[in-house]
Amino acid sequence: MSECLRRRFAIVSRDLTRPGEIPPVEASAYSFINLGKRTILEEVSTVNSLVIYAKQILTPEDDWEDGLVHIQNGKISYVGKQSLDLPPETKVYTGHCLIPGMVDLHINGTAGGDAAEGTHQALEKMSRSLAAHGATAFLPTIITDHEEELVRSLQALSEVLDDQLPGARPLGIHLEGPFINPAQKGAHRADCIQAPSLEIFQKYFKAANGKLRMLTLAPEMKGALELIHEARKELSIVSLGHSNADYRCAVEAIEAGANLATHIFNAMPGLHHREPGLVGAVLDSEDISAEIIADGIHVHPVMVRLLARCKGPDKLVLVTDAISAADMPDGRHRVGNVEVTVEEGVCRNQEGVLAGSSLTMDRGLKNLYDWLNEDDLKRIVAMATIQPAALLGLENKGRIKKDCDADLVLLDEDLQVRKTWIAGELV
Numbered sequence: 515m516s517e518c519l520r521r522r523f524a525i526v527s528r529d530l531t532r533p534g535e536i537p538p539v540e541a542s543a544y545s546f547i548n549l550g551k552r553t554i555l556e557e558v559s560t561v562n563s564l565v566i567y568a569k570q571i572l573t574p575e576d577d578w579e580d581g582l583v584h585i586q587n588g589k590i591s592y593v594g595k596q597s598l599d600l601p602p603e604t605k606v607y608t609g610h611c612l613i614p615g616m617v618d619l620h621i622n623g624t625a626g627g628d629a630a631e632g633t634h635q636a637l638e639k640m641s642r643s644l645a646a647h648g649a650t651a652f653l654p655t656i657i658t659d660h661e662e663e664l665v666r667s668l669q670a671l672s673e674v675l676d677d678q679l680p681g682a683r684p685l686g687i688h689l690e691g692p693f694i695n696p697a698q699k700g701a702h703r704a705d706c707i708q709a710p711s712l713e714i715f716q717k718y719f720k721a722a723n724g725k726l727r728m729l730t731l732a733p734e735m736k737g738a739l740e741l742i743h744e745a746r747k748e749l750s751i752v753s754l755g756h757s758n759a760d761y762r763c764a765v766e767a768i769e770a771g772a773n774l775a776t777h778i779f780n781a782m783p784g785l786h787h788r789e790p791g792l793v794g795a796v797l798d799s800e801d802i803s804a805e806i807i808a809d810g811i812h813v814h815p816v817m818v819r820l821l822a823r824c825k826g827p828d829k830l831v832l833v834t835d836a837i838s839a840a841d842m843p844d845g846r847h848r849v850g851n852v853e854v855t856v857e858e859g860v861c862r863n864q865e866g867v868l869a870g871s872s873l874t875m876d877r878g879l880k881n882l883y884d885w886l887n888e889d890d891l892k893r894i895v896a897m898a899t900i901q902p903a904a905l906l907g908l909e910n911k912g913r914i915k916k917d918c919d920a921d922l923v924l925l926d927e928d929l930q931v932r933k934t935w936i937a938g939e940l941v
């Protein structure tokens with residue numbers, strides 16, 4: 515037992531019971547200590563100091579060569595090049611490239627776990643797999659389903675969202691649908707699509723118990739513009755997708771508060787020179803960001819390059835749109851209520867329509883690096899870290915900066931994930 519633990523126990527024993535009555539406890543971040551009739555939740559491990567030396571640190575606002583990051587009690591306490599007077603129990607790590615933990619705003623499932631199940635087990639599978647691939651935070655995403663089923667999923671998911679998880683942490687829920695255009699449904703079930711309705715949105719918002727952070731809808735559907743305006747009062751992100759919106763309607767949606775486009779280029783008409791449409795409006799506007807599924811299947815790398823010239827790195831966000839088949843062998847899987855067959859990593863429903871992806875964030879980062887001819891890796895890292903965190907209004911995530919959460923990923927020369935820390939804990 516560390517000196518710190520002893521000190522903490524001594525205080526507890528003076529306050530609540532006689533010396534010698536305290537049962538032994540495991541050293542962990544939190545531990546229940548039974549004291550006679552009382553049970554208290556006491557933080558017992560207060561010293562957690564580690565330092566990471568890396569050849570390159572991408573904050574990603576800055577790029578430090580041969581720098582170090584010091585972490586104490588789950589927070590970043592120093593970033594720079596000075597030699598520090600470190601506490602003796604400090605753990606030391608070294609590596610090639612340190613980046614902030616990546617944040618995935620659009621992920622239905624991975625490693626056999628499907629967010630729509632709304633179970634601890636599903637979230638646990640996702641959490642572990644995400645961390646292994648360099649993501650430290652995510653929005654579990656639920657697609658269009660019957661109204662009562664969506665209510666059930668949102669309720670169930672909201673109840674397990676704050677559970678202790680082994681890896682990446684959910685930051686809230688992304689509801690993709692059901693207020694989408696049936697003509698651009700993709701793999702969503704047509705019979706579950708609903709007309710935009712403030713009343714039904716409020717029902718979903720209540721079911722999610724305040725944990726809904728993002729809604730994807732089609733702005734051209736009757737009542738959608740009003741819903742965008744109202745939903746932005748409650749949500750960090752209202753995103754345009756599964757849509758046939760023309761240019762004028764897309765601009766109105768951006769003016770109403772839509773701040774993201776869901777998997778741009780997918781489930782919307784392509785760019786046309788006489789009718790720029792939703793894609794043209796998003797490429798042209800500085801007031802909206804765009805998600806990109808960088809798996810090389812959903813969007814051609816040339817289109818990703820064109821997109822990055824218009825939007826990146828400040829308004830472009832890497833997402834996976836992964837389903838439970840990601841990080842798993844090919845075969846039959848599910849996303850929500852949809853049966854999916856996966857062959858060579860490509861996910862399709864029974865009609866052969868693309869149904870999510872098997873992409874992981876580290877693979878997406880590597881693809882963007884290969885495709886964008888970018889010498890400046892920090893611009894690409896921004897698309898997976900600070901940009902999604904900023905959309906969620908989080909200043910303590912997605913960046914390596916003093917007082918931010920110590921969510922960090924160490925990459926090797928090939929951008930492979932070597933280590934992941936969440937709140938300073940190696941996972």
Ligand SMILES: [Zn+2]
Pocket residue numbers: 690700756776777781
């Ligand atoms: Zn979609």
